[in-house]
């Protein structure tokens with residue numbers, strides 16, 4: 115079904131970095147001239163999806179506005195990855211509506227505007243590649259056919275510097291630690307200068323030093339106006355950047371509002387924590403983030 119969806123939309127996926135064949139477009143030029151410049155980068159309404167015969171998304175509403183940093187939280191298996199994979203076209207929706215920058219998903223072709231860092235992937239596919247080569251791949255959607263231009267090289271260099279990997283540019287990716295690897299994958303997404311950055315558990319398996327670097331990288335991107343949707347298990351060092359949190363449970367949204375402060379501070383696996391922002395007279399929202 116995924117392959118069918120992929121063929122239909124004419125794109126390839128891994129990092130949201132390719133698009134309809136033969137199409138070239140200068141960075142920053144919108145695909146749809148009728149597009150409303152104020153349109154939300156992501157608008158998901160009543161989204162449903164089924165995997166392996168089981169409903170995994172059960173009517174999700176998720177809006178990410180321009181310049182916002184939204185964390186998608188929830189326990190294992192609550193549907194976070196499926197939600198973002200449906201947004202980037204890897205999982206077909208069985209119902210509901212999705213618009214990207216105001217364009218219905220099926221008509222959306224401007225994938226260069228979106229940078230996607232999937233969960234737990236590896237850049238080392240068995241083909242020997244250097245750090246710079248992997249990061250340069252993130253530029254493909256922005257490039258005209260032919261050798262990289264000055265702007266392409268500059269964007270790759272900037273992305274390498276942002277994640278603190280410029281001094282490793284010539285190294286094979288196979289020689290990197292897990293955290294460095296993740297930084298390279300994020301640099302690959304950043305090299306495309308996306309307006310919307312979607313990252314699925316960017317801190318998973320990343321050492322503390324790399325986490326701090328990634329938080330700094332993200333801070334700079336956000337300061338430049340990039341819109342960000344992050345799937346997270348805990349807010350951790352990214353907490354100060356998060357504008358809003360959407361919490362999923364069993365494929366449904368159970369909270370959409372201020373980030374739950376306790377997550378990443380005292381929530382432990384198995385702890386069904388009570389949301390601290392609930393109104394005094396309201397029923398406490400049990401996010402159960404980690405259960």
Ligand SMILES: Nc1ncnc2c1ncn2[C@@H]1O[C@H](COP(=O)(O)OP(=O)(O)OP(=O)(O)O)[C@@H](O)[C@H]1O
Pocket residue numbers: 165166170188189190191192193194195196197
């Ligand atoms: N390809 C698939 N086929 C069948 N079931 C799937 C598939 N992918 C995911 N699922 C199931 O869908 C549910 C939601 O999975 P998903 O990966 O979206 O959850 P998640 O919230 O991202 O969890 P995690 O934090 O563990 O990554 C889980 O029960 C999972 O087992």
